[in-house]
Every structure is written in C-alpha cells, then in structure tokens.
Amino acid sequence: MYVSKLYVLTDDILTPRESIMAQTKEVLDAGVRTLQLRDKTHSNADLLPLVKAMVALCNVYDARLIINDRVSLALNANAHGVHIGLEDGSLEEVRALLPDALIGVSCYGDLERAKKAQEAGASYVAFGSFFPSPTKPHTKTVPLDIIGQAKATLSIPVCVIGGINASNIHLVKEADMISVVSAAYKPDSITQNIQNLAKGLL
Incomplete structure (x- = not known):
C-alpha cells in the first residue's frame, strides 16, 4: 500500500539513533x-x-528524504530536499544552493507568507499546528479552514502539521501532504499506526 499523502518526521526522542534506520x-x-x-x-x-x-x-524505495532546517547537511548528504522555517535563511538563497531539491516552507497560519514562498520557488508550503502537538506543546493552533483557502489560492502542494493523529486526520485530509510525528510511532507498531492513519484518509 502506498500512502501518498503521509509525510512522516523523525524525532530526537521517538526515533533514537540506535533504532532510527x-x-x-x-x-x-x-x-x-x-x-x-x-x-x-x-x-x-x-x-x-x-x-x-x-x-x-x-x-531503494523511490522515496524522498527531506532535512529540517539544515541546508548544508541536505546539500552534503545529497538529500532530496530541505524544509525551512522563519529562521533558516531566505528561500532564494536556499534555492540557489539546491536548485533541483524539494524545498518546503513553514507558513504557520500565514497565507501571505505562503503566496510569497510559492513565488520564490517553494516546492510546497506547510501550515500548522492544527491541533495541540505533543512534540511542540507551545505552538499556536491555526484554523482548519486555512487548508481550503490555501488550496484555492496556491498551485503548489499544501502540507499540514501539528497534533495530527488517527482520530483527527480525517479533518485535514483535503491537504496534499499530511505530516505526522508522534502518531507514526505510538501507540502501536509503526506498521499498525500508519494503517490506522491511512484509514482516516479514505
């Protein structure tokens, strides 16, 4: 089964070095x-x-590995892309360094930032947090209707992140990419968790 929308992130605690591979x-x-x-x-x-x-x-799996924040690491490792936030340099500079890479941009709840990111060459934009997030507990939540607004306004893929799990993923399934962290690794096996998340996309 190819779960095309799911975008799984690693985490310092949930994916320790000894087991991450x-x-x-x-x-x-x-x-x-x-x-x-x-x-x-x-x-x-x-x-x-x-x-x-x-x-x-x-x-081997024809999959894509995107590096969070670390542009030079993505470049040196020949990763498939990089994801940048507000503090990670200009998109134009990153695109110049990684002309063929996927570049995602965090837009939080800011549609104008997403429009500018698209104009500057972003591959996708990410909005969130949509729900209280166990890995980023102090992040402000954004309204669900921004997904539809973004889809109507932008031509690049719209990604969502933040507190998404098997019980609420159906609320964000119109997004093109759905990022999960904790929900990929808990409460069951990774395989079972992914299957449960995929059911919410049906």
Missing part, C-alpha cells in the same frame, strides 16, 4: 514515501553518515 525502513515498508529528518541535538558532521544512509535507503 530500522524505524525508517518500517515507515517505508508501510507505504510512506516522504520522510523528514528533524534533529535538534546532533551536529551536521555527526549526522552526515546517518543521513547518507537514510538517503540511500529512501532511494
């Missing part, structure tokens, strides 16, 4: 084809061998 393989085996490495702990030099291995594994 096995967890990544299970995510891929479950049908997910877009993953993001989000690591707030280790240096780029420390992460480089791991990221290269993850890129190689994703290539």
